[in-house]
Amino acid sequence: MPHIIRTLSACAILLLGISCTDNPGLETRDSIAAPGEAGRPFPNAPEIAPIGVRIDKYLDLPDGAKGPGLDPKKGYRTEKLGRDLYMVTDNSYQSMFMVYETGVVVVDAPPTYATKLNEAIAEVTKLPITHIVYSHSHADHIGGTGSLDLSHNPVIVAHDETKMLLARDADPARPVPTVTFQNTYSLEVGSHVLKLSYHGNGHEPGNIFIDAPEQETLMVVDVVFPGWMPFRRLAVSQDIPGWLSQVEKIEKLPFKKLVTGHVTRLGTREDVKTQIEFDDDLKAVVGEALKSNAYVDGINPADMGNTWALVDDYTARVAVQCVTTLTRKWKSRLGGFDTFVWDNCYAMEQSLRVD
Structure with missing residues (x-):
């Protein structure tokens, strides 16, 4: 049996150069992609498959996207960031905790490993959780708070906007x-301090910067993605110009370790510079495409009265x-390039047209 990799209706992606057929059907292939290969596109399609088209193999991750491995029995790893400060991660999400003389401060509790976060803390100290800091309101980062040991009624600190949303x-x-x-x-606990600051709506209202100055560690979630x-959709950010400016602000701050809330490892200043370079390229490429593509070009005359069709065709060409x-330039430099490049091109196109 040939391997079925995608289901397409007739003429579904004609824009991409795929031939129409009279009868919808299943596109087949004799075998799946071999290890190390990316998913092979249909003839005349862009090299990277568009949104909604399943592929049989994603691009391999470059070395820069890889981080330390996990103990599969534990499902998480703990990394010391400096005196009494630790990152906990499942190599997809990241949180922090700080131990001080009489307790523990937790920063974010992703539900993917929140039940294990108590274990990670117990590996370091028997002191209770006395404070919790929310980076922002999104459930994928703080939705595990209810699974923590809250028996000592910890103080929960967040931005005003986060409180309103919650x-x-x-x-x-x-x-x-x-x-x-x-x-x-300034969250001062024992001999430690965490400096919290708000720099406007980028990712979402209330998304804050968390600075541990002694440990030279900065935590900003859903803004930088190291490697x-x-x-x-540029991290589903509500204010894309604000989000872009926050990446640039982070690069100017004094830190050596960056906890970003996602992916496999800590970030560095070089990672921030790389993302700025990508962001700049994305903005420039989309800006040029918006100017060089005619708003109406080759569309079926019968669709000229369909406003949404005109917009859809134009933005698809962009x-x-x-x-x-x-x-x-970027497919071999950024992990997961082929997963979200289409989304991010569309997001930047929308931002440049309306923001």
Whole structure:
């Protein structure tokens, strides 16, 4: 039996140069891609498959996207960042905790390993959790808070905007913060301090910077992706110009270790510079594509009265140019390049047209 890799309706992606047929059907191939190969596109399609088209093999990860391995029995690893400060990760999500003289401060509790976070802390100390800091409101980063040991009624610190969002959501897994701030807040516990600051709506309202100055560690979640393509739609950011400016702000801050909330390893200043370079390329390529593609070009005359069809066709042509151009430089530099390059081209196109 030939291996079925994709289901396509007739003329579904004609824009990409794929031939139409009279009868919808299944595209087949004699064998799946061999190890080490990327998913092979259909004839005349861009090298990177578009959104919604399943492939049989993603691009291999470059070395720069890889981090230390996990003990599969534990499902997480703990990395010391400096005096009494630790990162916990499952190599997909990241959180931190800080031990001080009489307790523990936890920064974020992703639900993917929140039940294990208590174990990670217990490996270091028997002191109770006295404080929790929320980087922002999203459930994938703090939705495990309810699984922590909350027996000592910890103080929960977050930005004002985060409190408003969580009060609206009324999610028992994400208790509403008990202490909030607008611009800056210094969390002083024993001989340690965490400096919290807000720099506006980038990823979402309330997404804060968490600085551990003694440990030369900065935590900013969902803004930088060390060694990786940014998550889809530029990290589903509400304010893309604000998000881009926050990446540049991070590069100027004094840190040596960057906890980003995602992917396989700590970030460095070079990682931030690399993302700025990619962001700049993405913005420039999309800007050029918006100018060089006519708004109406080759569309069926019967669709001229369909406003959404005109927009869809124009932005699709812009995205194709964006993906094709970026692939030449970035496909072997960023982990997961082929997963979200289409999403990010579309997100930048939308931002440049309307923001």
